[in-house]
Amino acid sequence: MAGLTAAAVAAVAFLAYQASASAPADLSAKPTTPGVASPSASATGGPKQPPKNPLAIPADSGVGERVVYALHDRRVWLVDEKNKATRTFSVMPSTVHPAPGGYRVTSRSGSVRGSDGVQIEHVVRFATTQDVAIGFSAAVDGSTPSPDPSKKTGGIRMKRADGDALWSFATIGSKIVVVD
Incomplete structure (x- = not known):
């Protein structure tokens, strides 16, 4: 048994030595061993894709001036007519969610009491x-x-400064796009 253990340890040591001998001194350098993928290649062999920018406007949100609300990301973008985000911010979703799709602002209220009893301002309704x-x-x-998950509410809450910006941007008839 001791002989098998010694042979296994020797084999592992030999493989470790080979691996360290072929590693570049600078780990950021490209490997010189043929067939070894470079750090800039993906597992599929193609170029490595840059990481997704979490603040980038969702690709499936249309074009033109609009408010984009991403349900999964809990984020809103105010997008100008040139398809540039003028502002983006996180939100706290309500318990009832709109289906993905296109909407228009149907009504607005400067200051009211929300369905949860909280005094709210700059209400922009769309669905x-x-x-x-x-x-x-x-x-x-x-x-x-x-x-409160036990209550059916539709208020998508944001910070006051973000609410001010959305209020100025999204007037009656403005386009709202909801994406997953």
């Missing part, structure tokens, strides 16, 4: 789902807590 009005708003007290 109705499960008999619940869906819209963006900011709590007057600046809070963005998670909504």
Whole structure:
């Protein structure tokens, strides 16, 4: 048994030596061994794709001036007519979500009490789902807590400064695009 263990240790040591001998002194250097992928290649052999920019406007959100709301990312982009994001910010989604698709701003309110009892401002409504009005708003007290999952609410909350920006950008009839 001791002989097998010694042989296994020797084999591992030999393989480790070979691996270290072929490694470049500078690990950022390209390997010189043929058949070894370079750091700039992906597992499929093609060029490595740059990491996705989490703040980039979703590709499937259309063109032109619009508000883009990404459900999964919990993020909103205000996009100008040249398809450039003028602002992006995170939001706290409501318990009732709009289906992905295109909408138009249907109504706005300067200041009201939300369905959760919180005083809100700059309400921009654009959809109705499960008999619940869906819209963006900011709590007057600046809070963005998670909504009570036992209540059906449609307020997508944001910070007050973001609510101010959205209020100025999204007037009646403005395009809203919801993506997954």
